[in-house]
Amino acid sequence: MTATTAELPEWLRPVADLAGSVEAEQLAPRFPHPPPDARPAAVLMLFADGPRGPQLLLTERASTLRNHAGQISFPGGKSDPEDADAVATALREAEEEVGLDPDSVEVFGTLPTLWLPPSNHAVTPVLGYWREWGPELVPVSLDEVEQVIWSPIDELLDPERRFSVVHSGGWRGPAFDIGTDVPLWGFTAGVIARLFDHVGWSRPWDASRERPLPEGGAP
16 A cells, blocks of 8 residues: 555654655765666665654565675565556565565555666665554564564664775765674665665764674675
8 A cells, every 4th residue: 555645653754754855875875876787676775753753664585595695685676577666576575575465565666676786776765654563573584584573763863873884995875883703895885874874763873883794894
């Protein structure tokens, strides 16, 4: 189902308002536009009012996956031929990965399609709201997802949980400590950090705080 801005909780409306105007360069300045041969994919940015306030759904990917193994990410994946659009892909993948009922999600927009170079995917973030909290979401297949993480927005905005990850080759990107063994970094962290910047949610934090890229990670 779809939702208009007026139907969303007040705290989420700035995200809906931004969805139609934000540009790819503002969310992924390094790799904003996919090449012609990139494979279509979609992820679900699902917001909810949970027991710990406004929250965002994340997953820890299985350590055995070929691409982005062990990373914190949004539910999602590559498009199937039968998917009508990016929304259908994101909802199908979320159902397959964490058991989310597609009918329980109120979709309120999409962000620009971005390039994910390591897997050569053209990824469209789909924005959704989970109005009714529950039932509990759990990994459907441990071959894909090791755990489901509901991250409170307030913790993502906590300056003490923010830092940058750096690669020996000079790459540097935003990261968040969300209480997992591996921090939230890479494509997902970049989208979250820059989206929060553009909606005016971000709080001042020490941008000089750095940590090395997680072992096995590639920018």
